[in-house]
Amino acid sequence: MKVIEIIKKDKNARLGILKTPHGEVETPVFMPVGTQGTIKAATHKDLKEIGVQMILSNAYHLYLRPGDDLIKEMGGIHRFSGWDNPILTDSGGYQIFSLGVLRRLRSDGVEFQSHIDGSRHFLTPERVVEIQKNIGSDIWMCLDECVPYPSTYEYTEKSVELTSRWAKRCKDAKKNGDGILFGIIQGGFYEDLRIKSARDLIDMDFDGYALGGLSVGEPKSLMWEMVDAVIGLLPEDKPRYLMGLGFPEDIVEGVKRGIDMFDCIIPTRVARNGGLFTWEGKINIKNAKYQKDKRPIDENCGCYTCRAYSRAYLRHLIVSHELTSFYLNTLHNIYFYNELLKKIREAIKEDRFDRFYEDFKLKWKGGEFCD
Amino acid sequence: MKVIEIIKKDKNARLGILKTPHGEVETPVFMPVGTQGTIKAATHKDLKEIGVQMILSNAYHLYLRPGDDLIKEMGGIHRFSGWDNPILTDSGGYQIFSLGVLRRLRSDGVEFQSHIDGSRHFLTPERVVEIQKNIGSDIWMCLDECVPYPSTYEYTEKSVELTSRWAKRCKDAKKNGDGILFGIIQGGFYEDLRIKSARDLIDMDFDGYALGGLSVGEPKSLMWEMVDAVIGLLPEDKPRYLMGLGFPEDIVEGVKRGIDMFDCIIPTRVARNGGLFTWEGKINIKNAKYQKDKRPIDENCGCYTCRAYSRAYLRHLIVSHELTSFYLNTLHNIYFYNELLKKIREAIKEDRFDRFYEDFKLKWKGGEFCD
Secondary structure (H helix, E strand, O other): OOOOOOOOOEOOOOEEEEOOOEEEEEEEEEEEOOOOOOOOOHHHHHHHHHHOOOEEEHHHHHOOOOHHHHHHHOOHHHHHHHHOOOOEEEOOHHHOOOHHHHHEOOOOOEEEEOOOOEEEEEHHHHHHHHHHHOOOOOOOOOOOOOOOOOHHHHHHHHHHHHHHHHHHHHHHOOOOOEEEEEEEOOOOOOHHHHHHHHHHHHHHHOEEEEEEOOOOOOOHHHHHHHHHHHHHOOOOOOOOOOOOOOHHHHHHHHHHHHEEEEEEEEHHHHHOOOOOOOOOOOEOOHHHHOOOOOOOOOOOOOHHHHHOOOHHHHHHHHHHOOOOHHHHHHHHHHHHHHHHHHHHHHHHHHHOOOHHHHHHHHOOOOOOOOO | OEEEEEEEEEEEEEEEEEEEEEEEEEEEEEEEEEEEEEEEEOOOOHHHHHOOOOEEEEHHHHHHHOHHHHHHOOOOOHHHHHHOEEEEEEOOOOHHHOOOOHEEEEEOOEEEOOOOOOOOEEEHHHHHHHHHHHHHHHHOOOOOOOOOOOOOOHHHHHHHHHHHHHHHHHHHOOOOOOEEEEEEEEEOOHHHHHHHHHHHHHOOOEEEEEEEEOOOOOOOOOHHHHHHHHHHOOOOOOOOEEEEHHHHHHHHHHHHHHHEEEOOOOOHHHHHHOOOEEOEEEEEEHHHHHHOOOOOOOOOOHHHHHOOOOOHHHHHHHHHHHHHHHHHHHHHHHHHHHHHHHHHHHHOOOOOOHHHHHHHHHHOOOOEEOO
């Protein structure tokens, strides 16, 4: 099955249609993160109104709670949650490796203790595929090892070998007719290991390729070096997914290099802390300067929050610890990211992505607060 | 100005139209509580979609944060918050007296320390009227003293005298053309003091009368005795408001006695703890029995939560501490209360409130969890 159809290219930037069991998705796409099967503080109708095409969830979290067996019994994640657009599940490799002392790596899989109740678990590549099959998500990810930054060459080299072996086992565990499976390119911050990882996975012929283990504390320039090292190797007719990124400026950079898919907790997490995106940068709505500001967050934004609420009132809500604040801020940031990707796709369609990129960077004040 | 028009009576139950600067409200009405100017976890569009006619906010809370001067500068609470339907503000008497050791009663007003930052404040009846004028709410409440249960006869007697003196000062502070001002009947749990309080206030000719200081820990039968002691004294052509109540069964009881207005934190607060109303009683959605329950909260409910989500998924959300849970549960309970009042109004309109009352009580399993 052809998972992506590339409709148009503007230099390296790609406009495509991703085909999933729950419908088509225009790429480049940004997937808001719903770790436990829901985007925190948002509802399905909000996401649909905004135009969110696809969300990300996490196989590790859903396996622990409510359990992949329960989700299977309920008819899969779409029926269980009521969200009927595509869902990609991350395998949870990243989450498991973030557990630190709570996990122990074995050559056949990974042992860990639940972050919820301390119960002991053992996950193999085969089981991770089975979990995602039970969940019934549209796109599945292989179990991988995500190495910390910095890690030694020797450790990273062994880790790439392990990730490749596990990828092969995931591929073998997947039956014909099952969901779409992506391999995850690792290799830390060693160009040759990144290339080795990419080649190993490409040889296995996955439905799509993800770049994992990035944005884990390294300098941004180093991260883009790793992307640049492998992006040219990836088959043109398969989707490319940059995992866990990022700020608007990162997405624009990724698209420029030929990335099709993004996910990140940033828009939703910073929203809950009062960080709101405008087309000039991110503002901190808690700032005293907004106390009497009658303007919306961004005068060019069409989201519900901007249509119905002032900065002054949004500041009052967050300063007063009101739950409505989480909700309104989340809607705005998801809308902002969705608009960003819409504008990116339009620019590629009209062969003016370079100009869009330059204009964006000219106005954009970066991921930190600009106010 | 005639504040309420009684359209129809069915025995003591009254169907009316409450007239406020921000529009008309059909009574009996239930006002969800938005202490700090917002219903916790809900948005204006949700409330409008549900058909919420009027909300309650709290002058004491808004005075402390963001400040009545700021709200005035922003053009009043309606412009500041964006909610354009009527708003009633409680004076905060109840909240101030709940502060315990943090407040000191003086004959001219009440001294207290802010529950937010410990700062010292002094509020007089005149200032409380001014605060509500600055806030720009549609209906204002007098500053009153709410006595705890139990209190001695002597203390309660003096307190009624104070509340009456303060009520007079509030009335005098209100200028012609200002908002609608309600007096609050106190008197603890002494029938003759309740009657004295009611007579004092009726003599002052308020725009409406509230019954305060009830549901503060006393047996329910005693509470209804206090209501019954005064309800017959109240002028037919003025609105009657039972403050801070209650469970659905209390609202039905209140309407039967001729109450027009209700407010309570119950639907929103219990929602956040997983208590969801059905037409048979309140269920606890955290209960393990809902783990695989594909049904909506109530099969006869038309709210968004019931149309889009199953009990199993709502249980997953609350057990997983997801913010979306607060939101969806809140919407459901507000919808339920709104429907209850709609059904009550229809029953009065069609001269069948007694039958409605009997039918409701037959199915209803009370305010406690019924599952």
